[in-house]
Amino acid sequence: MKGGKKDQNIHKDCENPKQEGIAREEVSEEVTPSADNIYGKEDNSSNEEKDNEAELKNIMEQLEAKTKKCEEYFDMLQRTIAEFDNYKKRTIREKEALYSESVSDVIATxxxxxxxxxxxxxxxxxxxxxxxxxxxxxxxxRQIKDILSKHGVEEIKSVGETFNPELHNAVMHVTDESAGENMVVEEFQKGYMLKDRVIRHSMVKVAN
Incomplete structure (x- = not known):
């Protein structure tokens, strides 16, 4: 009887190592990832990188398009400001010219x-x-001339001055050795200017 129990114990001890080996192999299989899982994760990571690159490229293209549009708007704004500035200057010049012309006409009469x-x-x-x-x-x-002077009206200098067709109207020519060439020696009618605008030319006699 004792011998039989020993044989049973020995048999049980022999069975336990096998079961432990099988259990270890099962655990090892569960813990160790398969090659398919590893390659699958790498493929997913590669796809994500490609998606990110495509998205970044799309964002950069949109940014470049927006930047170009902003530059176009800025250039348009600068041109508009320059045109408006030129318009203001031109309007001021036109108003001044119109005022000068109106005053000149009144003074001429x-x-x-x-x-x-x-x-x-x-x-x-x-x-x-x-x-x-x-x-x-x-x-x-004297009072009339003071009023004209306050409005910028001045007499054109004639006698003793060199003849200037832009200021003088020569109605007579004489030979005078005592006078210089093309010198105004006599004034028949005074000429007047409003700033740089001739209201009426001086009517003069020119020597030589």
């Missing part, structure tokens, strides 16, 4: 009155009876 007052002042008072009248006319003439 008024100049014959000034001429007549000047002629009245040049009439000699032989008896002295009209002295007070002449002084009054002279005072009026």
């Amino acid at each position: 008024f100049l014959p009155v000034v001429d007549n007052i000047e002629r009245a002042c040049q009439i000699p008072d032989t008896n002295g009876d009209n002295k007070s009248i002449k002084e009054g006319i002279t005072l009026v003439l």
Whole structure:
């Protein structure tokens, strides 16, 4: 009987190592990943990288397009500002020219009155009876010229100046050895300017 129990124990001990080996192999198979799983993960990672690269490329293309559009808008804005600035300057010049032309026309119609007052002042008072009248006319003439001067109207210098066709209107030529070439020696009618605009040319006599 004792011998039989020993044989049974020995048999059980022999069976246990086999079971342990099988269990270890099963655990090893569960823990160790298969080659298919490894390659599958690598493929997924590669696909994700490709997707990220494609998305980044798409974003960069959109950014480049937006940047180009912004540059176009900025260039358009600069041109608009420049055009508006030129428009303002042109409008100011046109207004100034229109004002100058209007004032010139009014003054031109008024100049014959000034001429007549000047002629009245040049009439000699032989008896002295009209002295007070002449002084009054002279005072009026001075006031008129002061008003014209305040509005930028000036007399054109003529006598003793070199003839300038832009300022003078030569109605007579004489030979005078005492005068220089093309020199204005006499003025028949005064000319006037408004700033750089000629209202009326001086009517003059030119020597040589």
